Amino acid sequence: MRPENMRHACRPVLPARLIPTLCGCLALALLLTLGAGSAHAAIGFTRLSVPVSNDVPLEVGVWYPTNATTAAHTLGSFEQDVAADAPVAGTQLPLILISHGTGGSLSSHRDTAQALAQAGFVVAALTHTGDNYQDLSRVARIAERPLQIRAVLNYMLALWPAHARIDAERIGIFGFSAGGFTALAAIGGQADLGKVGPHCQAHPEEWSCKYLREHADTSQPPTAPRAADTGWDKRIKSAVVAAPALGYVFAPDGLARVRVPLQLWRADEDRILPKPYFADAVRQASVAPPEYHEVAGAGHYDFLAPCTAAQAARVPEICAEGEGFSRERFHQQFNAEVVAFFQRTLAAPQAAGK
Template identity: 50%
Template sequence: MSIRSLLLAPAALALGLASPALAANAGFTVVQMPDPQGPPVTVGIWYPTDAPAAPMILGLGSQTVAKGAPLAGDHLPLVVMSHGNGGVFSSHADTAQALAEVGFVVAALTHSGDNYRDQSRATDAANRPRQLSLLIDYMLTAAPMKAAIDPDRVGAFGFSAGGFTVLVAAGARPDLKTVGPHCQAHPDYFDCKLMKDHPPPADALQASWIHDARIKAVVSAAPALGYSLDVSQVTLPLQLWRAENDQILPDPFYATAVRTRLPKAPDYHLVAKAGHFDFLAPCNDENKTSAAFICSSAAGFDRAAFHRDFDAKVVGFFTANLAAQRP
């Protein structure tokens, strides 16, 4: 059993997750998901396994996984992940690993045109929930581990633009007419600069927003475009996170705007002294220098320590709202 499993096992046991999954490490594989509207989408998949795990470099940091190992378990809950603007499927690898170690299948995609290599669709907001729903389709009908997934227990995790994505998938309705006035008032905000550099599609105001009723619980961290969202129909269990010192999506226009409009109170967490990018997986020493913009934290803030707590709370939330429902 991994160290992370030892840390998280007591919480999972208390919430009723089947004990065999607690002995598992995290397996890991990368696949290409077909997309009828574009090129194949890269997807990282984490899942429980009984095979021994080993450290490997991934993205900004590292993970401890059994690459390509056999899956252990059946009727497993699924969590799909949506990264932020300019991110990649590995942006939240530590959280994915933590979930897999206690019995979840986790699938994280690299959004087409909004990733660290390609910003050509960076403000095509409607493409994101479409691809997230496509990912659920793929995991339930075509993925290598499809037979082991329980289609009635699907959750979604998202950060920043991904936080917006999962809220829309859960029933939120964006009003993009609010973006213009917001950006006139706050032209120096990150999202407004992004839309100036990458104008939204000409038909953005007529976009069709995909809501996916298969999603039963959502974790949204620092959601982008929060001020634009009508969340009156978001009634499923929701864990909402805000960084106290978020300079990318400053308060009160994003997470707070969502929180104050929800029809029922979410499981809300304000992270003292945290910045926007502290929700990303902890970086290794090399990337703390080469990618300092997203890897640096404020003096006195320990990103690795925060993620031990963050991952445990995300695991606990999804366990309570998905895994504990196993017949």
């Protein structure tokens, strides 16, 4: 079956807003089957400060498999059950980099990171400098994001104390929203950022255009076409992209160099990055059809980790769910699909040859 036909093949037996889809259940079964040999009961976690030339260090959170005993651990305003700074279990482990959306942080996709770590992946999620929940001073300088990803990857492969346990041939990236743009640039996408101005002139009320106007960086010269071209990192062999920002800057041929497997997600009720300029544009520009998922009833922020009660009270616009839609139930399917995709596309050589 072609991945691009998955939306129709995966039609749920019961209403999608009430239960996970049948394909989500199958993906979970596949996850349990594929991960049986490498899954770990415990998740380790550590925080890093990654140096960047001529810039402030990047804050990075790393989740990984461990055999140590876990305990409650505070991560910002969240709590997770991990073994803090514990030894890494396993060798030749695949590495997944996570790039959050505008105003996010390293904890934005913590449940997805934990699911990957439990399946035997090392996961490094950074907080992007100048585009996070504490500092939005560099939101418009989106072309810097792929270079920050490269800095983290360099560190993880050479300087992280457990770097010898990572398989440098099995590197993937997960990106949401602005992180989706970041991931596409990192796997070879050529972003013509000169298209942003004309697009926003034609669509001034679009959320992303209003946001860019509010956070314009007057200290920087006008962005030149292909400005994000320097972010291509050929070490990255697989990508998952959810609700990508600025998808139209890759059309019509900006993804011509991308040859790695791509899983693409779109929320049917996305009012932040609406069709057809974002995920749809990426799908159309892709040379090879991506594994494509549309999520019925989901909004833009439903790709973020499920909210705590305190978070829902503080930022209801991010935590609100559509009628009949459960982010928590959706993430059971979502995380299983993401893990299974990376297991297939970053399989160890001996496993791939079976």
